[in-house]
Amino acid sequence: MTEGYEPIVNQPEEEDVGIENTEDDGLAENGSIRNDVVRESGCSGDLDETELLGSSAEVENGKSHDFEIKMEELDTEGRFNIFSKITLSWKDVFVSASVAPSLLDRCKKTDKPTSTEILKGVSGLVEPGQFVAIMGASGAGKTTLLNTLASRNSKKLSVSGTIKINGKEMSQSKTKLISAYVQQDDCFIETLTVKEVMMFHANLRMDQNISPKQKQKKVEDILGTLGLTKVQDTLVGLPSGKRRGISGGERKRLSVGTELIMDPPLLFIDEPTSGLDSFMAENVVTFISQLAKANRTILCTIHQPASEIFQLFDRICLVSEGEIAYMGDTTSGLDLFKAAGYPCKSNFNPADHFVFTLAVRPGSEESCKDRCQQIIEHYKSSASYTAMVEKINSISDDAPEVLFKNLSKKQIQPSICSQVAENFKRSLKNIVRNPAYSKARIMQSIVIGLLMGLTFLNTKNDQRAAQNKSGALFNLVVYFTFSSIATQTMSIPQELPVVKREYQNGMYSTLPYFLSKVISEIPYLFGLPFLTMSVCYFMIGFKKTFVGFITNVIAYAGVSWAATGLGWFLAAWTGDSAIAGALMAPIIMPFFLIGGFYQNDESTPVFFEPVKYISWFRYGFSMIMTSEFTDAQISCESEINQCDFLNGTDVLARFALNPGEIWWPNMIALLMIGGFFCLFAWTCLLCRIRR
Numbered sequence: 125m126t127e128g129y130e131p132i133v134n135q136p137e138e139e140d141v142g143i144e145n146t147e148d149d150g151l152a153e154n155g156s157i158r159n160d161v162v163r164e165s166g167c168s169g170d171l172d173e174t175e176l177l178g179s180s181a182e183v184e185n186g187k188s189h190d191f192e193i194k195m196e197e198l199d200t201e202g203r204f205n206i207f208s209k210i211t212l213s214w215k216d217v218f219v220s221a222s223v224a225p226s227l228l229d230r231c232k233k234t235d236k237p238t239s240t241e242i243l244k245g246v247s248g249l250v251e252p253g254q255f256v257a258i259m260g261a262s263g264a265g266k267t268t269l270l271n272t273l274a275s276r277n278s279k280k281l282s283v284s285g286t287i288k289i290n291g292k293e294m295s296q297s298k299t300k301l302i303s304a305y306v307q308q309d310d311c312f313i314e315t316l317t318v319k320e321v322m323m324f325h326a327n328l329r330m331d332q333n334i335s336p337k338q339k340q341k342k343v344e345d346i347l348g349t350l351g352l353t354k355v356q357d358t359l360v361g362l363p364s365g366k367r368r369g370i371s372g373g374e375r376k377r378l379s380v381g382t383e384l385i386m387d388p389p390l391l392f393i394d395e396p397t398s399g400l401d402s403f404m405a406e407n408v409v410t411f412i413s414q415l416a417k418a419n420r421t422i423l424c425t426i427h428q429p430a431s432e433i434f435q436l437f438d439r440i441c442l443v444s445e446g447e448i449a450y451m452g453d454t455t456s457g458l459d460l461f462k463a464a465g466y467p468c469k470s471n472f473n474p475a476d477h478f479v480f481t482l483a484v485r486p487g488s489e490e491s492c493k494d495r496c497q498q499i500i501e502h503y504k505s506s507a508s509y510t511a512m513v514e515k516i517n518s519i520s521d522d523a524p525e526v527l528f529k530n531l532s533k534k535q536i537q538p539s540i541c542s543q544v545a546e547n548f549k550r551s552l553k554n555i556v557r558n559p560a561y562s563k564a565r566i567m568q569s570i571v572i573g574l575l576m577g578l579t580f581l582n583t584k585n586d587q588r589a590a591q592n593k594s595g596a597l598f599n600l601v602v603y604f605t606f607s608s609i610a611t612q613t614m615s616i617p618q619e620l621p622v623v624k625r626e627y628q629n630g631m632y633s634t635l636p637y638f639l640s641k642v643i644s645e646i647p648y649l650f651g652l653p654f655l656t657m658s659v660c661y662f663m664i665g666f667k668k669t670f671v672g673f674i675t676n677v678i679a680y681a682g683v684s685w686a687a688t689g690l691g692w693f694l695a696a697w698t699g700d701s702a703i704a705g706a707l708m709a710p711i712i713m714p715f716f717l718i719g720g721f722y723q724n725d726e727s728t729p730v731f732f733e734p735v736k737y738i739s740w741f742r743y744g745f746s747m748i749m750t751s752e753f754t755d756a757q758i759s760c761e762s763e764i765n766q767c768d769f770l771n772g773t774d775v776l777a778r779f780a781l782n783p784g785e786i787w788w789p790n791m792i793a794l795l796m797i798g799g800f801f802c803l804f805a806w807t808c809l810l811c812r813i814r815r
């Protein structure tokens with residue numbers, strides 16, 4: 125069978141895969157992988173081939189699996205335990221993407237196709253305990269196949285054909301409930317430790333009835349299994365830059381770990397080795413292969429695995445030009461290629477041979493495509509393909525309903541309050557562990573306070589006060605507006621990738637995330653105006669009353685709230701801090717110009733009249749001016765020929781403001797403006813995250 129092929133993959137005694145050569149199957153009594161099975165070191169023990177092949181050997185021998193899933197296979201929380209066996213099959217799956225014709229094509233009315241076929245009627249089968257690698261040249265369709273089977277990231281594509289779990293077609297949401305998807309790029313909040321990341325996932329993904337102790341135990345078990353116990357209290361950090369944390373391999377394992385919280389019986393992994401060195405890559409793939417041995421069904425995409433890694437896959441699925449060129453074990457794959465006229469050289473890594481043979485090289489597209497087609501035809505006419513199609517057709521479909529019993533979303537999801545609390549706790553940790561951010565905001569407030577205080581030092585209530593004090597008050601409104609918007613336009617885009625992923629994993633909805641953001645901003649909303657005003661209020665010589673001081677602090681907190689809402693809205697709308705920053709000035713300008721300082725309130729042009737009512741500059745300015753000048757006495761110096769202002773009422777009249785105007789309607793207006801902006805921001809966030 126393997127004539128002409130020296131199977132690099134079948135030389136376990138020369139391999140060093142980092143697994144202890146245990147006599148048993150490495151499973152604990154409850155079926156979970158025992159912590160002692162996977163070792164971090166790549167230097168301990170030889171690999172026993174029979175152990176490695178494990179349950180997949182059963183499949184190769186044609187023994188049929190028992191697809192009937194009994195109730196006792198659901199754990200006490202109504203979730204799957206890892207004995208729930210999943211057979212994933214797909215038949216005649218076509219995937220296409222619509223292509224928008226260019227303006228030139230539209231003008232020329234050319235008959236260019238309006239859609240492009242990415243997958244062209246592919247069929248396949250993955251059984252419990254199998255670890256299948258989807259391989260092929262770049263652009264062959266590997267990721268599209270993985271995403272389609274996982275019911276993820278395929279919103280803009282049109283999919284036809286049947287994808288079944290244990291013989292039954294499943295809705296997207298049900299597929300997501302029983303499966304996990306580890307994305308290629310791992311993203312975490314860098315200020316959390318490894319264990320905190322895991323606990324965050326456990327608290328939001330595990331059933332609420334499970335005690336915190338049990339959740340902790342589960343997290344510790346997974347960390348042990350993944351070999352992450354020694355770094356459990358290390359900050360995750362960033363892969364590069366000044367906040368270095370855990371290594372690339374540890375990040376990848378953590379990514380897998382967060383997906384194992386729910387013990388998914390079906391696991392999809394996109395490029396588990398990307399960005400890792402060969403040792404780390406082998407380490408990660410070894411771990412995943414152990415997961416498969418615990419009866420999980422695992423599919424991953426991989427580019428060009430080294431031979432040590434390649435031997436860890438039970439089966440391979442070779443994709444070429446949107447078609448499956450081969451699916452089965454490696455040895456038979458080499459036979460098929462040899463029979464098609466493309467034998468693998470004796471010292472060649474079979475993985476490289478498969479990918480090179482199926483690659484379409486620039487300049488010789490036609491001949492490459494012919495070669496691929498020849499191999500595909502060989503495969504489709506092979507006995508193994510026919511047997512697989514027969515198997516796909518014969519899988520019974522009477523099991524799945526019981527799988528989903530007790531698996532309603534309500535049971536699993538924590539309440540909105542718990543989601544807010546978890547997100548808030550995480551934000552707090554992020555703030556505490558990132559003191560530079562808070563320090564910068566505090567320093568900024570003090571420096572601006574000093575600057576304002578020195579510029580308008582000891583302003584007397586004389587004829588110049590109308591200009592000086594009103595100028596100081598309005599400039600503070602401008603400062604709190606710009607500083608709030610600038611800070612907030614940065615925060616959402618930074619967190620967006622993590623939030624998007626966690627939302628797609630069903631950990632929380634956007635509302636709790638957004639509410640936690642609002643709550644964690646409250647201390648800044650009051651604290652920063654308090655700081656600035658503490659520094660400059662008495663330096664400038666504003667009204668020396670406690671009420672006057674507090675009114676100023678509250679007014680600037682209201683202005684900051686409205687501006688913060690606008691900042692979040694711009695950030696959520698654009699999803700990019702640079703674009704949000706560029707849009708900031710033109711959007712703010714109308715509100716600023718008709719804020720009551722530069723232009724008299726009664727001179728506002730008719731077309732800007734509506735804008736006046738949503739200008740937070742105007743409400744904030746009105747509130748602090750009224751507080752400062754109501755009942756104020758204005759002196760009339762002898763050196764000035766004409767005294768325009770005899771008292772504060774005259775100053776207020778100059779700005780079309782009324783003395784004694786109660787402050788709270790202005791405050792309510794500020795709260796409402798901020799609230800509306802938050803509503804828009806949340807809506808934009810929802811749309812952006814759902815895309």
Ligand SMILES: Nc1ncnc2c1ncn2[C@@H]1O[C@H](COP(=O)(O)OP(=O)(O)OP(=O)(O)O)[C@@H](O)[C@H]1O
Nearest residue numbers: 221242260261262263264265266267268269280281
């Ligand atoms: N949404 C889409 N719209 C248009 N074309 C798409 C879309 N998604 C994928 N494609 C195209 O389909 C082909 C297969 O893409 P896919 O990402 O599945 O390839 P791949 O084998 O995973 O490639 P790589 O190894 O480079 O990541 C590519 O030519 C790609 O440009």
